[in-house]
Amino acid sequence: xxKTTQPISxxxxxxxxVNITCSHNNIATNDxxxxxxxxxxxxxxxxxxxxxxxxxxEVASLFIPADRKSSTLSLPRVSLSDTAVYYxxxxxxxxxxxxxxxxxxxxLVSP
Amino acid sequence: xxxxxxxxxHLIKTRGQQVTLRCSPKSGHDTVSWYQQALGQGPQFIFQxxxxxxxxxxxxxxxxxGHQFPNYSSELNVNALLLGDSALYLCASSRAGxxxxxxxxxxxxxxxxx
Numbered sequence: 001x002x003k004t005t006q007p008i009s010x011x012x013x014x015x016x017x018v019n020i021t022c023s024h025n026n027i028a029t030n031d032x033x034x035x036x037x038x039x040x041x042x043x044x045x046x047x048x049x050x051x052x053x054x055x056x057x058e059v060a061s062l063f064i065p066a067d068r069k070s071s072t073l074s075l076p077r078v079s080l081s082d083t084a085v086y087y088x089x090x091x092x093x094x095x096x097x098x099x100x101x102x103x104x105x106x107x108l109v110s111p
Numbered sequence: 112x113x114x115x116x117x118x119x120x121h122l123i124k125t126r127g128q129q130v131t132l133r134c135s136p137k138s139g140h141d142t143v144s145w146y147q148q149a150l151g152q153g154p155q156f157i158f159q160x161x162x163x164x165x166x167x168x169x170x171x172x173x174x175x176x177g178h179q180f181p182n183y184s185s186e187l188n189v190n191a192l193l194l195g196d197s198a199l200y201l202c203a204s205s206r207a208g209x210x211x212x213x214x215x216x217x218x219x220x221x222x223x224x225x
Contacts (some may be wrong), residue, residue, distance in 0.1 A: 042216075042218055098154065098159055101153030102153050
């Protein structure tokens, strides 16, 4: 499984755009990039998944360059409720896949 | 549609005791995975159950065992509890054979070993 590296923590203010970058130099051809969000004392929640270029949903955007060795999760206009830990995961995401989590990025949004 | 449910919410045990945690998957899901999350760390994969069998296992000792029932619900058993077993135990469900499979997590069971 490809190892991921992401910042331990980030700070932002309400209304700002937040970009969290994840490095995954050893990503395999079949691997997808998935981001999860976790609030304290809750289970992680799927945010977005992509393979290449750009993916956007109602919550976030995911930018993946052509070499796929990194990815950036973009959260537009964050609010206090976006304060959470964000995990970048890389894997084939097949029907029997298991998830390998790192330590994630603790995002703190202030007023 | 109920999501993944886990019970109990919190549990306090002493060293050497045994514990059983329970998980009901999201409706329509047949695969259950268990994760252990220590304070300040990301979840770590324990094992996965499908068709009532353990399909994959992470790097956890045999003290950790599980079971899946015909209705797809699952139990996690931990024997001879150690202080280091204190953690949030998460259950995640998914559908086998679905490509780009999203896993849905429950709220977890907070286990404290004294």
